[in-house]
Amino acid sequence: MVYIVDKLKEFSTCMPYVPKPLDLSPPIVEGNVSTDNQTQSTMSTEQEEEEFIKNNYVARTLLNEPELPAITWTNxxxxxxxxxxxxxxxxxxxxxxxxxxxxxxxxxxxxxxxxxxxxxxxxxxxxxxxxxxxxxxxxxxxxxxxxxxxxxxxxxxxxxxxxxxxxxxxxxxxxxxxxxxxxxxxxxxxxxxxxxxxxxxxxxxxxxxxxxxxxxxxxxxxxxxxxxxxxxxxxxxxxxxxxxxxxxxxxxxxxxxxxxxxxxxxxxxxxxxxxxxxxxxxxxxxxxxxxxxxxxxxxxxxxxxxxxxxxxxxxxxxxxxxxxxxxxxxxxxxxxxxxxxxxxxxxxxxxxxxVHKELEKLGRTIAWPKRNAELPIITFEEYQELSKKDDGRALILIAGFIHDAGHFIDSHPGGRALIKSYIGKDATVAFYGGIHDHNTAAHNMLAMMRVAICKYGGEVEHIKKRLGHVQTATPIFA
Incomplete structure (x- = not known):
């Protein structure tokens, strides 16, 4: 456990808990050291239960010292x-x-x-x-x-x-x-x-x-x-x-x-x-x-x-x-x-x-966008070809992600024409202030429309690693 000593010195407490570091040399790591992941338990369920009872005072006591009979109308x-x-x-x-x-x-x-x-x-x-x-x-x-x-x-x-x-x-x-x-x-x-x-x-x-x-x-x-x-x-x-x-x-x-x-x-x-x-x-x-x-x-x-x-x-x-x-x-x-x-x-x-627990509980009730690893990766040319198809989709590229705005086009506050004008194009600049600097709710809603990642378009580190691409990406500023 690591304590931020300088911060803790500011606190007034009668219960000091920052340990004095031991003056020890760093451990020497040898080649063939087994890791926790390599060590697998070979105990059966019954053996694990016995081991738990043996090492747990409460479980051992409850097993070996049964309680008195229940209180009834007769006793x-x-x-x-x-x-x-x-x-x-x-x-x-x-x-x-x-x-x-x-x-x-x-x-x-x-x-x-x-x-x-x-x-x-x-x-x-x-x-x-x-x-x-x-x-x-x-x-x-x-x-x-x-x-x-x-x-x-x-x-x-x-x-x-x-x-x-x-x-x-x-x-x-x-x-x-x-x-x-x-x-x-x-x-x-x-x-x-x-x-x-x-x-x-x-x-x-x-x-x-x-x-x-x-x-x-x-x-x-x-x-x-x-x-x-x-x-x-x-x-x-x-x-x-x-x-x-x-x-x-x-x-x-x-x-x-x-x-x-x-x-x-x-x-x-x-x-x-x-x-x-x-x-x-x-x-x-x-x-x-x-x-x-x-x-x-x-x-x-x-x-x-x-x-x-x-x-x-x-x-x-x-x-x-x-x-x-x-x-x-x-x-x-x-x-x-x-x-x-x-x-x-x-x-x-x-x-x-x-607070974190409550947020996690709330988070489990919310529908989130697909993780990046779950999305297919296509080239910009493939994106342009897909956007020309008359299949009810309205594909728009924003910040390296391809979004299907087909179900949203009629509800867009800026009008259908604005959305349709960017189908098959890169609308990043327009979305990030070129036409309107969208709020957080718009960003969240847009993320739900992601259907693919554009190869090298608005690259992020995890995409470069997946593609083996080492060139410096052109940054996209919000």
Whole structure:
């Protein structure tokens, strides 16, 4: 791979990727070296499949570790993760009960919104971008803060959450993805939490998390932290602050938790269904503003899956990503550092690839002129003789190509007489400005009328090679 070093030096990035060249002498090419084209595979289809399985972790695991039996009406109650299912299914009903039985206090409403963002950022800025993806570095103080608020979102410890999320990125859309979008919107949103997994998620390296004292502190104390941050503390703040214990519990505690849960769940479900794929379309992650709104900025998911170690989820100033702004604020006050960004050069490659794909898709719907190699080559004299025949054709030579304008002659904006006056002649000068300098659409339409190439007429390199002609051609200027 070749990198344009001078260009890349202009880019500001915490993720340098230009390798230092090795000081090696050029390889010596020997005479009888077999090429890739000469090397042919002698393996049978069965052998190739065995070789693939042997060298592919996902295929090997799926073959050797079959999933649990499917969930049916007769065994469903055995396959439910009852602690998680109880929490996730009861909390909306408790929140509804609170809404209908608890008086409204504006202070509690404001605090509920604040508490939603604080515990939500514990997931997005903490669990997700810091611990799962290591997209930036944080001081120990900030790590403890994010872990504490993250526990208030009641989504498991950061170690458990990050392990599953790393598996999700490594095995996206496969059966080793713990919340694969291919299993349906319900499953990827909440079903994977309610039901026992059909198989173990794929392996993911969490060595760094195992050796992180802040992560281990939260993991050991997660239950008490989650209960305190999610229910006890918001109840006490509202109660001691403005005597609204019930509002603190039902609104800042339970109702807020419902929204935090489903906000995060939308990253696994909605972000894999709604939107477009500006960087890659091989997998399900998508970018969409609505998803970003309901997930604290995690909705530009196609970008995130392509560049997971980037601390940003949105690139444009108008794209909603409050988590990115919060991380930048942490850096400003000295709590965060080494904010990682993928080189813009590589990001633009992703955009280019997808635009190119769309153009190719459009191109397959368009009828194109015959390739030059498919056209016969005739002399100018042969062209003149053919043009005299009364066979309904109207042969005209333009820029070395002979065109049949017979079906177009009545539609020509310049009139029939102009076309007929150039039959059997060279109309290159007239077409290229002598009479009218035609637009791109005219050039495209004319190319569809090509029926032959005039030998030595407006020569181009590939024609000279085919004919063995080495004389300098007379150029035709547009």
């Amino acid at each position: 469903w109650y055995k396959e439910i993760n009852w602690p998680q299912a109880t929490l996730l299914c009861l909390e909306p009903f408790i929140a509804l009960y609170g809404i209908f039985t608890t008086s409204f206090a504006w202070q509690t409403a404001i605090f509920t919104l604040i508490w939603y963002f604080l515990t939500g950022f514990g997931i997005t800025a903490g669990y997700h971008r810091l611990f799962a993806h290591r997209a930036y570095e944080a001081t120990k103080t900030l790590r403890y803060i994010l872990l504490t608020f993250g526990a208030g979102a009641v989504q498991g410890s950061a170690q458990w959450w990050s392990r599953g999320h790393r598996a999700h990125h490594r095995y996206t859309d496969t059966d080793l993805d713990p919340y694969s979008a291919h299993k349906g919107m319900f499953y990827s949103h909440i079903g994977w939490l309610i039901f026992k997994p059909r198989r173990k998620p794929g392996v993911a390296d969490v060595t760094d998390l195992n050796h992180d004292p802040t992560i281990q502190w939260q993991h050991r104390n997660y239950i008490s932290l989650a209960f305190f941050m999610s229910f006890v503390l918001p109840t006490l703040i509202c109660g001691l602050g403005w005597n609204d214990y019930r509002g603190g519990y039902f609104f800042a505690g339970v109702l807020r938790l419902v929204f935090v849960h489903h906000s995060t769940f939308c990253v696994n479900s909605l972000a894999h269904y709604l939107g477009d794929t500006p960087f890659d379309d091989r997998h399900t992650p998508r970018d969409h503003f609505i998803t970003a709104l309901v997930t604290l900025g995690e909705g530009y998911h196609n970008f995130h899956h392509e560049f997971p170690s980037d601390y940003r989820n949105a690139l444009r100033w108008f794209q909603y990503d409050p988590t990115k702004l919060l991380i930048e604020f942490f850096k400003l006050i000295g709590l965060a550092s080494n904010l990682k960004e993928f080189p813009n050069n590589e990001i633009e490659k992703g955009r280019y690839t997808m």
